[in-house]
Amino acid sequence: MERIKKIALFTVALLLAAAIIAGCGQQKSGAEKQGASGGDTINIGVNYELSGDVATYGTNSKDAILLAFEEINQNGGVLGGKKFNPIVLDNGGKREEAMSAAAKLITENKVVALLGPATSGATMAAATMATKYKVPIISPSATNPDVTVDPQTKKVRDYVFRVCFIDPTQAIVGAEFATKDLGAKKAAIIYSNSDEYSKGLYKVFKEEFVKNGGQVVAEESFNSGDQDFRPALTRIKDAGADLIYVPAYYGDVGKIVNQARELGIKVPMLGADGWDSPKLAEYAGGAANLNNTYFTNHYAASDPNPRLQDFIKAFKAKYNREPDAFAALAYDTSYLLADAIKRAGSADPEAIRNALASTKNFDGITSKITIDENHNPVKDVAIIAMVDGKQTLKKKITH
Amino acid sequence: MRFSKKNLLSLAGAILIYFLVYWLQAAGVISAFQEINLMMVGINIILAVSLNLIVGFTGQLALGHAGFMAVGAYVSAILTTNLGQPFPVAILAGACTAAVAGIIIGLPTLRLRGDYLAIATLGFGEIIRGAANNINYIGGAAGMIGIPQLTNWTWLYLMMVLTILVIVNFLNSTHGRACVAIRENEIAAETMGINTTYYKVLAFAMGAFFAGIAGALYAHYFYLIQPATFTFFRSFDILVMVVFGGLGSITGSIIAAAAITIINAALQDLAVLRMVIYAVLLIVIMVFRPQGLMGTREFTLDRWVPKRGEASGSAGN
Numbered sequence: 001m002e003r004i005k006k007i008a009l010f011t012v013a014l015l016l017a018a019a020i021i022a023g024c025g026q027q028k029s030g031a032e033k034q035g036a037s038g039g040d041t042i043n044i045g046v047n048y049e050l051s052g053d054v055a056t057y058g059t060n061s062k063d064a065i066l067l068a069f070e071e072i073n074q075n076g077g078v079l080g081g082k083k084f085n086p087i088v089l090d091n092g093g094k095r096e097e098a099m100s101a102a103a104k105l106i107t108e109n110k111v112v113a114l115l116g117p118a119t120s121g122a123t124m125a126a127a128t129m130a131t132k133y134k135v136p137i138i139s140p141s142a143t144n145p146d147v148t149v150d151p152q153t154k155k156v157r158d159y160v161f162r163v164c165f166i167d168p169t170q171a172i173v174g175a176e177f178a179t180k181d182l183g184a185k186k187a188a189i190i191y192s193n194s195d196e197y198s199k200g201l202y203k204v205f206k207e208e209f210v211k212n213g214g215q216v217v218a219e220e221s222f223n224s225g226d227q228d229f230r231p232a233l234t235r236i237k238d239a240g241a242d243l244i245y246v247p248a249y250y251g252d253v254g255k256i257v258n259q260a261r262e263l264g265i266k267v268p269m270l271g272a273d274g275w276d277s278p279k280l281a282e283y284a285g286g287a288a289n290l291n292n293t294y295f296t297n298h299y300a301a302s303d304p305n306p307r308l309q310d311f312i313k314a315f316k317a318k319y320n321r322e323p324d325a326f327a328a329l330a331y332d333t334s335y336l337l338a339d340a341i342k343r344a345g346s347a348d349p350e351a352i353r354n355a356l357a358s359t360k361n362f363d364g365i366t367s368k369i370t371i372d373e374n375h376n377p378v379k380d381v382a383i384i385a386m387v388d389g390k391q392t393l394k395k396k397i398t399h
Numbered sequence: 400m401r402f403s404k405k406n407l408l409s410l411a412g413a414i415l416i417y418f419l420v421y422w423l424q425a426a427g428v429i430s431a432f433q434e435i436n437l438m439m440v441g442i443n444i445i446l447a448v449s450l451n452l453i454v455g456f457t458g459q460l461a462l463g464h465a466g467f468m469a470v471g472a473y474v475s476a477i478l479t480t481n482l483g484q485p486f487p488v489a490i491l492a493g494a495c496t497a498a499v500a501g502i503i504i505g506l507p508t509l510r511l512r513g514d515y516l517a518i519a520t521l522g523f524g525e526i527i528r529g530a531a532n533n534i535n536y537i538g539g540a541a542g543m544i545g546i547p548q549l550t551n552w553t554w555l556y557l558m559m560v561l562t563i564l565v566i567v568n569f570l571n572s573t574h575g576r577a578c579v580a581i582r583e584n585e586i587a588a589e590t591m592g593i594n595t596t597y598y599k600v601l602a603f604a605m606g607a608f609f610a611g612i613a614g615a616l617y618a619h620y621f622y623l624i625q626p627a628t629f630t631f632f633r634s635f636d637i638l639v640m641v642v643f644g645g646l647g648s649i650t651g652s653i654i655a656a657a658a659i660t661i662i663n664a665a666l667q668d669l670a671v672l673r674m675v676i677y678a679v680l681l682i683v684i685m686v687f688r689p690q691g692l693m694g695t696r697e698f699t700l701d702r703w704v705p706k707r708g709e710a711s712g713s714a715g716n
Contacts, residue, residue: 196540
């Protein structure tokens with residue numbers, strides 16, 4: 001037993017030593033290749049949720065970023081041959097770790113810009129460090145409006161940018177599409193009361209739809225994870241709605257669509273990016289139920305844009321799986337950063353910030369992107385129609 | 400607390416550590432990254448020591464510690480951000496509210512034992528999170544942002560020392576012995592005339608009080624709090640620290656909280672491998688030291704300072 005104990009202790013010590021050496025080694029290589037000013041590499045901080053409950057968002061984003069920088073480096077890099085050196089840290093989806101990772105990347109690895117995290121909460125935590133040390137941070141997928149604008153002072157956060165549209169934008173575009181393209185006059189809304197995303201979209205859609213001359217005839221709420229939506233749907237049916245807006249995530253959406261079609265509700269249904277999942281048809285009880293449904297999204301995989309198709313092919317070839325919206329947005333973010341460094345003519349964080357703020361018509365794979373005064377992108381919102389279970393691009397609306 | 404040689408030595412040590420870190424910080428030796436982790440070490444020590452009082456010493460398996468932390472964080476954040484109260488008032492109010500929550504949840508649930516209590520307290524943590532999700536005044540699921548950054552090394556260290564001091568002295572008192580007696584055998588303790596419900600609720604409320612302090616410190620260092628910050632996983636992380644350090648060892652909890660926080664930070668670079676190494680470490684420790692790093696023993700100064708008489712300085716047995 002004594003011997004086993006000794007072996008165990010030794011194993012623990014070895015693992016610890018390995019971890020520490022690996023940690024230090026990576027730090028050193030980062031410091032040696034330090035290229036913030038001078039050297040031939042430019043350090044970029046990649047701060048993502050690679051473990052924890054939203055690890056899939058982080059992993060897809062990180063993989064797309066690494067792919068993008070690999071491509072840029074192969075094509076000769078930026079600023080006359082300088083190569084990007086992305087340094088990846090995991091924040092486990094925790095606020096405090098997102099903040100400490102950002103601090104480490106800035107102060108120890110001397111990165112000139114931070115990419116990520118994927119979620120709004122972690123991005124806001126990391127952004128405090130970026131603001132403190134005056135290093136730009138770009139989140140590809142944080143949709144909360146407060147990320148770039150301080151809600152108390154209404155002032156834009158100088159060093160914080162994003163590449164995805166914010167939640168209200170989706171609802172505004174959705175309302176426009178509903179009245180202009182679907183000719184809806186009487187809308188019903190069914191939203192999740194336990195979800196900020198759903199509540200936010202509901203409020204803005206209602207406002208916009210009424211502003212466009214429509215009428216909201218029924219408003220029903222549920223809690224995410226509910227099973228039976230028939231009572232609410234029956235009331236919607238009786239109200240005579242000619243469109244149902246369902247701003248929720250695919251799990252609930254599938255059940256709602258399934259039960260609505262069961263009750264003989266044939267009117268079009270409209271949603272937002274929470275619908276985007278290969279599992280949607282399964283939850284909806286078959287692809288046929290999804291016909292005549294639409295949702296707003298960051299991009300459409302079926303968009304014929306050749307650069308988007310190249311990206312999808314390259315991502316599949318490298319990682320052997322389909323990219324999602326997180327990956328597409330993260331890929332755009334990397335190229336946007338490279339573009340800003342080229343336009344700035346230097347890899348100085350302040351110069352990069354200024355170049356990012358003045359981005360006009362950057363040609364990304366999800367859309368052309370212009371950064372507005374609130375550091376939000378002005379870009380296309382893709383409207384996707386479900387046709388026999390396949391996502392097809394119906395329309396793009398710039399907002 | 401007597402002014403024995405040992406106590407004076409501990410006091411001198413505590414003051415020395417405070418000024419050493421303070422001086423290092425003032426001299427700019429501690430980087431931003433190290434400072435954040437220093438804060439996390441302190442907060443986790445408070446959480447682990449206070450949970451150890453409930454789980455390790457009183458023997459009640461509770462999984463709702465993140466819930467108490469959330470109560471402290473939200474109440475203190477409301478007081479400073481929305482009502483403009485000073486920080487000490489906010490910490491105290493947060494801690495007291497958490498303690499009241501501890502009593503409210505403790506009275507009905509502490510009749511339960513073992514697994515049942517674990518599930519009930521787990522439910523409590525989820526209720527707090529669910530409530531925070533649905534109250535618009537505190538920001539709903541988006542949480543509160545723009546909380547002033549008031550926690551610094553001085554506050555953190557003060558609160559950490561206070562937590563340890565109060566809990567260690569509690570455990571060495573009659574009340575603490577009663578708690579340990581409940582852990583060892585509840586029926587025997589009751590037979591000896593110990594009011595078990597009273598002591599269980601007392602330990603629960605005390606643990607909640609200090610978790611509330613930790614929550615207040617957390618909210619005022621990390622600038623934003625969201626219901627998602629206080630999930631079951633955080634309760635679980637704290638429990639891991641307690642078990643890792645040894646159920647019933649205060650010094651064990653301190654060492655484990657510091658070690659786990661630092662290991663976690665050091666492994667950030669390894670991304671995917673991180674959880675694997677962390678898990679392997681835990682399994683190895685649990686297989687070969689199921690009683691935790693320290694068991695129920697304490698790391699005391701008794702070894703170096705000659706004792707006068709039979710005065711026992713260590714908590715537990």
